[in-house]
Amino acid sequence: MAKSTQQSAELIRKTLCGIDLKEIDSIKGERITDLQLRTRANASEIFYRNHFEKVLKLLIQSQLEWIGTDATDEDKLQFGRGSLNGLLLISEWFEKRVRESTAGLQQEEKPVPGEAIPPTGKFE
Numbered sequence: 001m002a003k004s005t006q007q008s009a010e011l012i013r014k015t016l017c018g019i020d021l022k023e024i025d026s027i028k029g030e031r032i033t034d035l036q037l038r039t040r041a042n043a044s045e046i047f048y049r050n051h052f053e054k055v056l057k058l059l060i061q062s063q064l065e066w067i068g069t070d071a072t073d074e075d076k077l078q079f080g081r082g083s084l085n086g087l088l089l090i091s092e093w094f095e096k097r098v099r100e101s102t103a104g105l106q107q108e109e110k111p112v113p114g115e116a117i118p119p120t121g122k123f124e
Contacts, residue, residue, distance in 0.1 A: 018085055041101035048094040056091045063087060 012018075067080040
């Protein structure tokens with residue numbers, strides 16, 4: 001999500017008394033190690049990319065279509081918007097975890113100048 005779009009979403013959520021990712025990410029009193037954070041991020045990426053992302057996109061698209069065609073009064077519209085907001089929060093949370101995981105892996109894969117390349121055990 002682009003930074004300006006993310007800031008707009010946060011502002012709208014605050015204006016309408018909703019939560020955003022900052023409240024979800026800052027669980028009070030929880031202390032986790034870097035290894036635990038990396039394990040969570042990797043598990044999130046595997047689960048999200050292989051299955052949950054497709055389900056969420058389908059649910060978001062279906063909710064958008066329902067709001068556009070079947071929301072005949074204010075109550076239905078507001079309920080649909082709230083449902084959509086929840087789906088988007090879940091999607092954004094997983095996307096953030098995937099970015100964290102990918103960034104961590106990319107940092108690890110960069111070779112250090114002057115360091116020997118470890119052998120692969122294969123001779124060709």
